[in-house]
Amino acid sequence: MGRRVKVAVVGGVFAVMVGGAGYGTYNFMSALNEGGGGRGGTGSAGPAPVKSGPASSDEVEETSAKFFAAWEKGQAASAAGYTNNDTAAEQLLTAYGEAAHISDVRITPGTSSGATMSYTVKAKVAYDGKSKSLTYKSKLTVVRGVTTGRALVDWQPSVIHPELRRDDTLVTGESANPPIEAVDRNGAVLTKDEYPSLGPILDALRDKYGDKAGGTPGIELVIRHAGEDAADTPLLTLAKGKAGKLRTTLSAGAQAAAEKAVKQYAQSSLVAVKPSTGEVLAVANNRKDAFNAAFEGEVAPGSTMKIITAAMLIDNGVTSMNGPAPCPDTATWQSQTFKNLTNMRPDENATLANSFMRSCNTAFIKLIDEKPLTDESLTTEAQTRFGLGLDWKTGVVSRDGKVPASSGPDRAANAIGQGQVQMNPLNLASVTATAITGDFRQPYLVSPELDDRQLATAKGLPSGTAAQLKQMMRLTATQGTAVEAMAGLGGDIGAKTGSAEVDGQAVSNSWFTGFRNDVAAAAMTEEGGHGGEAAGPIVAAVLRAAG
CATH class of the missing domain: 3.10.450.50 (Nuclear Transport Factor 2; Chain: A,)
Structure with missing residues (x-):
């Protein structure tokens, strides 16, 4: 329209x-x-008593x-x-x-x-x-x-229609873009009725690709949103246009599993990708709003960040999977003291693999001042190896992660996924895909061949680093903090848990990422607690269906 x-x-x-x-x-x-x-108004001549209550x-x-x-x-x-x-x-x-x-x-x-x-x-x-x-x-x-x-x-705008929000309005006329028939990687039709959390994404795909998919516009009543990037939300079709077919990278089976999994916990989001190609297999949100937090969220990822931090330590020769990474009760960096999860047993003889699979914060804090590491080292690792912060073009609006160079206490906090680091499940699923293959393949939902857009590129990881990261994630899934969530999954599996403290929240956000064969997935649940408690079962359910 x-x-x-x-x-x-x-x-x-x-x-x-x-x-x-x-x-x-x-x-x-x-x-x-x-x-x-x-x-x-009442039109009364004199002042009337003002009621209260x-x-x-x-x-x-x-x-x-x-x-x-x-x-x-x-x-x-x-x-x-x-x-x-x-x-x-x-x-x-x-x-x-x-x-x-x-x-x-x-x-x-x-x-x-x-x-x-x-x-x-x-x-x-x-x-x-x-x-x-x-x-x-x-x-x-x-x-x-x-x-x-x-x-x-x-x-409230919702008085007039329940889907209206602040600064929205209603318009009837010729569609801004022709309708689309979105299909998955195998040709199965994807609809809002069958996959409810895809609603905003299907609207966004129509807004961007409707005129490229070969359809013709119809006449519709829509909600017009104020944001320039916000797609209209159709409410009623008066005259159908001709739908153009738009093929996505999604898998109907994985998407169905994701839709069911995120319903287990409120305010949850998940993304699954195919590590060998970067194709997005599933994206789901269970939220009170229509925000695509799976692609657009920007929040601290907690200890799942230790995948990147471990890669930095290995790539810079600080330690290795079987090298030392002592795990004391506390670690102090520039006047700020960091602690581990309650009841974690200290281990001064721990290796990096052991501290990784137990998610020991202090082990990573103790190693970030080792030479040749600097304030920029983690940022460099995130960008050049994992492709974060490089303007991803997925096919819809997405955010590609932030790992800023930080000094002071934030340098230490960033290493364990707090401080100024920001991610979403899309970013984290990609991090896992890069970690287990060694290659960064920018995730995408629609083939770049449709609109000739350029995908982001990064050099990825040395083969030795990738092999160590994959093995440490395997240990985490079979002997570490992800054991309970990943129980019963066969094949080649690995995982990393995380919990992120957020100002104003009594309970931390739950983060979890894992892989099974050629599927990597990541999930986040707001105020879900430890990673294995909420986000873990969501990821495991999708890996079980799609891996």
Whole structure:
């Protein structure tokens, strides 16, 4: 759908919201309207007593009824006057009728729970001689205006449609891009219904490749998002366009396993890749929002970073898999003291393999000041060997990891995946793929031959380093911290666990990466605890299905 269409934008005014219960401070003009008989005002001659406290059940029903009645009649200004942000509400309600071409609105209230009212909206969308019915459910909450004490609808874009967010709007017209029929590596059709977490990714693929896949546009009602890179979200198709076929690197079997696996834990994300090619086999998210954290997240990866740190130590001759890496109780670097996980037994005679498979923090901290290491060594290893931070072009929006050169305490923190290091499951799955093959192959979701984009390149690892990393990951899966998660998996397997502390969180993020034959996968669960507890079972389930 062409961006030339003039539309209203949700939330385009200044409004301040306070309190978790939804008590809102609406804009100054709204306050004047309420007190002076303007839209939705009482019109009383003298000042009335200002009510306080939550809205009563009668007020909830009465306010909702008045708001619904004005909405049904297409009276945007009048309906907006029953909200605590009339300017923003009027913009979207106006777009609802004009830009989105929605009419014949009928709203059926459902049950109320406290100050929240649920309802069903039935309407008609008509454009260019085409029309179709539209039905959906939503809800609103009634709060009390701070200044006047009036019962008002707490304005959120989701009041108008449950999928609307701040700065979104609704538009009906010719599609911005033709529809696509996305298929997996073997030709199986990939749909949002069967693979729900692929929804935003399929929208993004259509936005980028719809005009290259050979289709023709249709007529749709869509949610238009404010971000330049954000693809429209289709809600209703009035006239089907011709879908062009777009082949992806995904595997329907691996994707199905990933969809099921991430549902085990809230706020989880996973990516699986084929190490021998860099092709993405599965990408899944189980989140409250539609954010593709699997590709776009930027958070500390915890001890999974020790794969790169171990490679740095080996490549620079500091130690080797069977060389010394003592594991004391604590290690101090430039006035900051680092500790190990609770109950970890110290071992002054530990090798690098032993400290790696037990995930001993202090062993890695003690070695980062050995010559010839510098503040830049970890960054150099991450970029030149593992391809991180090199502007990956996967086919959709993605972030390619950050391992900045750091001095002071952050140099030590970076080595164990804290400090300033940032990654996502896509990056970590690629790190594992590089570690076990020795070659960096930039992950991708759509073949670069389709649009002639250039994939990032890096020189990869010396064969001896890769062999040692792979063996240490094998030991971690069979004798170390990943044993429980990887139990029962046959074939050539390996893994690394991690947990990352995040400011403001009581529980650390859970990270896990592993491989089985020619499949590497990585997962992250926000506030999931230790790596083997949440992210581990997710990765193992996908490796079991795809490896």
